[in-house]
């Protein structure tokens with residue numbers, strides 16, 4: 001039988017076709033044609049389940065590149081097509097045989113057959129101007145067909161002498177076609193899309209002698225108990241091209257929505273390594289894309305993993321995922337389930353393996369806090385499981401910190417920089433107080449969120465105007481002395497004091513001479529202005545104008561008492577300015593132009609010390 005004609009188009013699907021191909025790379029051809037081959041094998045398997053007369057053969061796809069004849073052939077031993085089917089499914093573009101098969105066979109194969117729009121086959125013309133099909137249906141006594149088509153949409157069909165059930169799709173390549181010279185690219189494309197295909201896919205080309213491309217039994221699909229951790233580490237390192245083993249992993253399966261996968265928690269060298277991970281999404285073993293935002297919660301993308309979904313449409317571009325409502329609901333469900341899986345796993349570790357949780361914390365720190373800021377489900381559980389190192393080096397949650405000392409009365413004291421605020425940390429330690437270290441960039445936004453969720457809890461930095469520590473007390477008869485001291489200090493500092501308030505008091509700890517303390521609210525404002533670039537970090541005058549600061553002088557300290565008692569103006573001058581500079585330095589806010597004076601004064605003090613020996 002011979003027939004010639006011109007292809008027709010089922011118009012209702014044509015817009016989806018156009019949209020799909022608009023975003024497409026050439027290697028999509030392999031994805032589409034091999035998906036069809038896998039579908040055909042799956043269909044035959046489904047039919048065999050109900051009809052034992054159909055001969056059994058192990059499903060197999062073979063991709064063969066023949067450079068001499070310039071042919072690329074995709075063969076399968078699936079269901080095949082008879083002439084009517086070729087006419088219906090192939091000659092009518094955008095008429096999906098997959099959809100019709102599912103409808104005709106009472107939903108058989110609904111979960112495992114990929115075809116969707118009835119367009120994928122025509123991606124073959126992206127690589128070739130001449131495409132042929134040689135196919136023989138599984139149906140008894142059916143005759144094999146050869147279909148030939150040119151890119152001008154003219155086709156011919158005739159009987160052929162193929163004897164095995166199945167289909168060959170033959171692409172006649174132009175002699176300049178890149179794939180003819182670079183079979184590696186074909187191999188990599190097949191691997192990219194079908195590495196986890198359950199059906200064997202072989203590749204034959206110069207340099208590839210019937211090579212099995214896929215791994216039908218990846219470790220992460222195996223039962224958790226049977227997995228050897230060393231094998232899993234090796235799999236992770238090879239698959240995600242990481243030099244480090246993962247810290248740990250979560251393997252999960254949510255049967256109701258057909259989602260399974262594995263999430264590897266990356267060793268980020270305590271947060272110093274690249275922050276982004278890679279979550280690879282597969283649809284029944286066929287690669288769809290990386291970090292697809294519709295289904296992967298943003299914070300989960302910081303880790304690496306594989307998510308396999310049974311009910312996700314095979315999409316070319318991410319934008320098409322959101323096309324219909326059903327997909328939308330499905331995407332949302334997957335998204336929430338992934339959030340839940342991560343939440344359950346980390347909460348479990350916090351509750352049952354706190355030691356491991358703390359050991360991993362330097363690597364998990366940013367991930368958990370970002371998750372709390374970004375994801376409601378995760379935040380609802382994990383906000384209370386965020387731990388901070390305290391100034392004694394122990395990890396505590398905010399609640400544990402508050403519970404440990406009632407005197408805090410819902411105030412969390414924190415240091416934002418262990419080195420910059422070392423002086424204040426020492427004062428805290430001397431006073432038997434504790435503070436948490438909030439020294440990661442994400443800690444400030446986290447703190448603000450915590451304050452919003454827990455309005456009764458206040459966060460105060462340890463160099464702030466902490467009443468219990470820095471209020472001190474002055475007795476009535478101290479007043480004249482305090483005033484005199486204040487006057488001497490003002491005179492010695494001249495306009496160096498600027499907008500800073502001067503406060504003379506008696507602190508319990510006499511080792512403290514002078515200190516600069518900040519108003520928490522105005523300091524946060526300056527920090528914000530700095531973050532958003534409204535204030536240059538080195539513009540000390542601008543910062544001083546905004547921040548409310550106090551220069552605190554402790555009358556119980558012997559150096560301060562000396563200032564009070566001495567009448568030697570130049571000595572007072574030296575000591576007051578030196579103390580002022582030291583206080584500024586303990587806040588990292590000594591102006592660069594004052595450093596020179598500080599050095600000269602320090603050397604003069606040393607010289608006079610030597611002189612007095």
Ligand SMILES: Nc1ncnc2c1ncn2[C@@H]1O[C@H](COP(=O)(O)OP(=O)(O)OP(=O)(O)O)[C@@H](O)[C@H]1O
Pocket residue numbers: 032036037040076078079080081089090094095096097098099114115116117118119120121122167314
């Ligand atoms: N290798 C094959 N073996 C048997 N039938 C095939 C084969 N390739 C294509 N077909 C038939 O042709 C139809 C159209 O294929 P096409 O790839 O264009 O669309 P689809 O697979 O239905 O959906 P999608 O556009 O999502 O790929 C298929 O549904 C199938 O019935």
